[in-house]
Amino acid sequence: MNKRIFLSSPHMSGKELEYIKEVFDSNYIAPLGAFVDRFEESIKNYTDAKNALALNSATAALHLALRVLGITAGDDVLASTFTFIGSVNAIIYQGANPIFIDSDIDSWNLSPKLLNKYLLECDKKPKALIVTHLYGMSCEIDKIAEICRLHGVYLIEDSAESLGATYNGKHTGTFGDFGVYSFNGNKILSTSGGGMLVSENKKWIEKARFYSTQAKEPFVHYEHIEYGYNYRMSNVLAAIGVGQMEVIEERVAKKREIFEWYKEFLGDIQEVSFMPELENSRGNRWLTALTFENTNPIKVMQALEEINVESRPLWKPMHAQPLFKDAQGLIDGTSDNLYAKGLCVASSTTMTRADVKMICDIIRNQL
Ligand SMILES: Cc1ncc(COP(=O)(O)O)c(C=O)c1O
Structure with missing residues (x-):
């Protein structure tokens, strides 16, 4: 393993x-x-x-x-x-x-x-x-x-x-x-x-x-x-x-590089979308987050777990948490939809391009 x-x-x-x-x-x-x-x-x-x-x-x-x-x-x-x-x-x-x-x-x-x-x-x-x-x-x-x-x-x-x-x-x-x-x-x-x-x-x-x-x-x-x-x-x-x-800028650069590797290996797949980056902004890409149009993210998560790689569904929205069942707000379904389709994939700054390639091969096999 x-x-x-x-x-x-x-x-x-x-x-x-x-x-x-x-x-x-x-x-x-x-x-x-x-x-x-x-x-x-x-x-x-x-x-x-x-x-x-x-x-x-x-x-x-x-x-x-x-x-x-x-x-x-x-x-x-x-x-x-x-x-x-x-x-x-x-x-x-x-x-x-x-x-x-x-x-x-x-x-x-x-x-x-x-x-x-x-x-x-x-x-x-x-x-x-x-x-x-x-x-x-x-x-x-x-x-x-x-x-x-x-x-x-x-x-x-x-x-x-x-x-x-x-x-x-x-x-x-x-x-x-x-x-x-x-x-x-x-x-x-x-x-x-x-x-x-x-x-x-x-x-x-x-x-x-x-x-x-x-x-x-x-x-x-x-x-x-x-x-x-x-x-x-x-x-x-x-x-x-x-x-x-002392290494914050190095870490941001590496997180962004990891994101680019995921895009390189999965970007051609129609049903995969990545979290957008707003114009005029620079994200730190702390976690690469993506959605699958037709594939259950839990299935992908389990396949990655089999090769000892951590991933996790996107945050379950607060309005959907039992703790906040009576809370007020303005909800139009956007976050519910992202949560249903989304996954955070491994983004540790110690990872190599080969690690990301291996993860992407597993993801591809599940789609
Ligand atoms: C969006 C967000 N807010 C707040 C926190 C709380 O931070 P801490 O664990 O330092 O209390 C975290 C992470 O843990 C977070 O991801």
């Missing part, structure tokens, strides 16, 4: 151990320390975000964004329905109501048209939108930002999957009031687990920093007026992040 090929496995640069050793030598094993600051700086330099806060997950980052914006029990919060649950759990944490908006077939991401329609017709105005850049591909963020601005809705970009993706040359995550990146084990960069919250607004990031460290008031003893969380990133994991950031 060949060595397992994962959807997206961690891929170290080689510098991480050296940086972790520095952490050990300084005995700064605690959360916070010089590498946390360095990691925040490297994200700011790379994305051009004005302020950054390193946290223990992107889910925590989304939670802090909602808390800082004053989203509270009973508020409505819009979200992409075609996303991973981590994108919307924070809405529940705040006791708010998720309102799901369907995708556009041109981007597979949240439809600006449906968003605008919902905002024009709703009785109760939502306070915020969490929009996902799915599989590392930018949504129509300029239109979506403009709609949010016109309707007075805060915009949070869930860029958990899209570090390195740009729209009109600007990094995803830097268009909205807040942006969020994930460094979970399967992301384009990994710190084992971790997240980053970014914003132009310094006060908001400082408030989020305060909440992320148990909301300690500035006294020598511990004084608390508000409740907080234990959400900060550890200095050990930040050292991994600093090593990973």
Whole structure:
């Protein structure tokens, strides 16, 4: 049996151990320390975000964004329905109501048209939108930002999957009031687990920093007026992040190359379609995502499993999850259809052209 090929496995640069050793030598094993600051700086330099806060997950980052914006029990919060649950759990944490908006077939991401329609017709105005850049591909963020601005809705970009993706040359995550990146084990960069919250607004990031460290008031003893969380990133994991950031552009290039190989080997097949990339954008192609017109993706997944290759159906839309059976929104069937036909195929940056060829041969045999 060949060595397992994962959807997206961690891929170290080689510098991480050296940086972790520095952490050990300084005995700064605690959360916070010089590498946390360095990691925040490297994200700011790379994305051009004005302020950054390193946290223990992107889910925590989304939670802090909602808390800082004053989203509270009973508020409505819009979200992409075609996303991973981590994108919307924070809405529940705040006791708010998720309102799901369907995708556009041109981007597979949240439809600006449906968003605008919902905002024009709703009785109760939502306070915020969490929009996902799915599989590392930018949504129509300029239109979506403009709609949010016109309707007075805060915009949070869930860029958990899209570090390195740009729209009109600007990094995803830097268009909205807040942006969020994930460094979970399967992301384009990994710190084992971790997240980053970014914003132009310094006060908001400082408030989020305060909440992320148990909301300690500035006294020598511990004084608390508000409740907080234990959400900060550890200095050990930040050292991994600093090593990973040195290769972000290499990783984006490799993910994009893997996508091109899939297109080369499957592009001639009529029933195969790939997730589109919007004009004026550069996706990071975190996972190559495709649909089959007439073939059950589960059958293809099982065939790939037989050769020890991981693949996975596209995210099951949030509005179709039992957890959200009573949620409101504007759904036109686009994401349901993509989910029924779609598959994410192995896209680890350690893969070779021969790996992709082998996977594509198996896929072809199933069609
Ligand atoms: C779209 C999306 N949002 C949020 C998350 C949550 O990120 P984390 O695991 O860092 O909390 C993930 C991935 O895990 C994701 O893919």
